Amino acid sequence: MGSVDEISSAVNKLTIALENGEGKYTLGMNVLSAEPWVWTITWNHRRKVCAACFTIPSNIRRTNGPDLRACESCKTYAYCNTECQKMGWTSGHFMECELMRNMALHLEKKGLLVMDQDKSEMSYSTSMVYYVTSLVAKALNRLHSDEGTTRSSEVDDKTARDFYENVNDAPPxxxxxxxRTLIKELLQAAFDVATVTDILPEAELWKYYCRTRSNISQMVDKTSHLPYGIGLYFENGAMRRCCDNNVVQTFKGKTMVMKATKDLTLSSELRSPGLVQDLQPLPRKLRQRYYLAIYGKECDCRKCSDEYEAEINPMKCVTSGCNEVIPTDLRALQPCRKCGVKSDEERLLQARKTYEEFIRRYAETCDLNAQVSKSHKALARREAPLGLLRQLDTNELVHPENFLRYCCLYVLGITYYKIATNIVPDTASCFAYREAWKHLKPLTELMGKFECKYDQRALRILKDAGVAAMYSATAQLEEAVAVFKGPRTKETLPKSKGVRDASAVMEQGPRLLAIMAERHVALYGRSVPPVKPGKDRKGASKNRLRAVKGGRVK
Structure with missing residues (x-):
């Protein structure tokens, strides 16, 4: 949490905004916006995002696309053109260039990355340490520029000084x-000092690190769904980090916009899942692990602490053919609401052990947070969640309406989606889009059961995969649209004999997308603009969402 002044400032902003909006925010409305004080581009996308205007070229989704113009010195930032490079240099990169270069060279020396290779990867833990440490280095460079321990700077920010003066408020x-060793080595390399004590006392340095990490947000592009940056936002100190959220973070460039996921009043507490929302749907045990690692404490919201609200890991009813959901808690010993038969305590304990084993295997094999840029690695990764999903579906105790099944479907859908968007459009990418849709489609049935409507990233990818499935595999066209159109919609779909007759589908594209947008409003309470053919980045286009005829559209 932030200091009292920070919280008061953020609350005042919200109060004024709410008063201007008649004292209430409804679902989907912007609550507030904020700019980062310091920020950095993620390593895997450093050549794909302009560090000045934050333009993301349409080919960022292709691993073999052309690069932007990289800074010759640090090689960590890239720019659209000379004008953007000059703007980035004068706006602050002149202070940070040497810091970023020194840290990257140190990681290269330790064998954690190769600077000359755009596809070099870092593990999730290493990348998080690198990003947060780079933010700490930039913050120290700006705060102590006149104290001789860092490079000279003319930047002085009173808000930031007040923020770091309360480092004792930072959660451990x-x-x-x-x-810890890597953090100290990176800071020593950044400032070219013998020990970190030449910068700050070590105890105070850890507090700086914890305070920075507790208030960062991950910038995610809403079109390509790629996390392209990490920023320090002071407004995060005014929010409570928890799974039971009422706002969600969206980004336009480096500007963070808070959108309401529920109706808010003047007395509403802002609750955001923070970085955890950018990971993936996780069982409660794994969510708590990430909250502890990122924010220093476990989540204590209703969905994590209440025994009856926390998480439903249901088992099947004892009666054969009864599809009633039986919770794996003390309610299992009560008569089934449908057939009246009670489950015994031995069956309850066995179901709990089964779920614990499945969750353990999921944690070991289904983590999406490791950086993967090559499609063949993603192809190899799909086997673990696929096998786990099959075992969940065939287990005699596990009920199909369980959150772990939702998580496995999400992992498989996103994995195939990444494969499709990292392969030049051909028959292989069409297969990947169809597989992504096949696994993402069941999420529409489970989202409402597990309060997952806030997962906007999943919804956007679900929509993209559905459109791509329509354009690349006409055999699944009726199946895809049936999920999105309401039961009262009397739309008929064009008959098609296969991929070679895809022109009829392309002509119906705008109408079908309008149906999907209409269904989106019914499900999630806010509209999505219908996408027009011929656009590049903003929707179903002739480039990334096109039908395949003979392997490639001419």
Whole structure:
């Protein structure tokens, strides 16, 4: 949490905004917007995002697309053109260039990355340490520019000084010895000093690190769904980090916009899942692990602490053919609401052990947060969640309406989606789009059961995969549209004999997308503009969402 002044400032902003909007925000409305004080581009996308205007070229989704113009010195930032490079240099990169270069060279020396390779990867833990440490280095460079321990700077920000003066308010974050060593080495390399004590006392340095990490947000592009940056936003100190959220973070460039996921009043507490929302749907045990690692404490919201609200891991009823959901808690010992038969305590304990084993295997094999840029690695990764999903569906105790099944479907759908968007449009990418849709489609049935409507990233990818499935595989066209159109919609779909007759489908594209947008309003309470053919980045286009005829559209 932030200091009293920070919280008061953020609350005042919200109060004024709410008063101007008649004291209430409804679902989908912007609550507030904020700019980062310091920020950095993620390593895997450093050549794909302009560090000045934050333009993301349409080919960012293709691993073999042309690069932007990289900074010759640090090689960590890239720019659209000379004008953007000059603007980035004068707006602050002149202070940070040497810091970023020194840290990247140190990681290269340790064998954690190769600077000359755009597809070099870092593990999730290493990348998070690198990003947060780079933010700390930039913050120290700006705060102590006149104290001789860092490079000279003319930047002075009173808000930031007040923010870091309250470092004792930072929650403790558990760091391994290897992570602490890497942080100290990166800072020593950044400022070219012998020890970190030449910068700050070590105890105070850890507080700086924890305070920074507790208030960062991950910038995610709403079109390509790629996390392209990390920023320090002071407004995060006024929010409560929890799974039971009422706002969600969206980004336009480096500007963070808070959107309401529920109706808010003047007395509403702002609750956001923070970085955890950018990971993936996770069982409660794994969510708590990430909250502890990122924010220094476990989530204590209703969905995590209440025994009856936390998480439904249901088992099947004892009666054969009865499809009633039986919770794996003390309610299982009560008569079934449908057939009246009670489950015994032995069956309850066995179901709990089964779920614990499945969750353990999911944690070991289905983590999407490791950086993967090559499609063949993603192809190999799909086997683990696929096998786990099959075992969940065939288990005698596990009920199909369980959150772990939702998580496996999400992992499989996103994995195939990444494969499709990292392959030049051909028959292989069409297959991947169809597989992505096949696994993402059941999410529409489970989202409402597990309060997952806030997962906007999943919804956007679901929509993209559905449109791509329509354009690339006409055999699944009726199946795709049936999920999105309401039961009262009397739309008929064009008959098609296969991929070679895809021109009829392309002509119906705008109408079908309008149906999907209409269905989106019914499900999630806000509209999505219908996408017009011929656009590049903003929807169903002739480039990334097109039918395939003979392997490639001419």
């Amino acid at each position: 974050i558990n760091l391994s010895q290897s992570e």
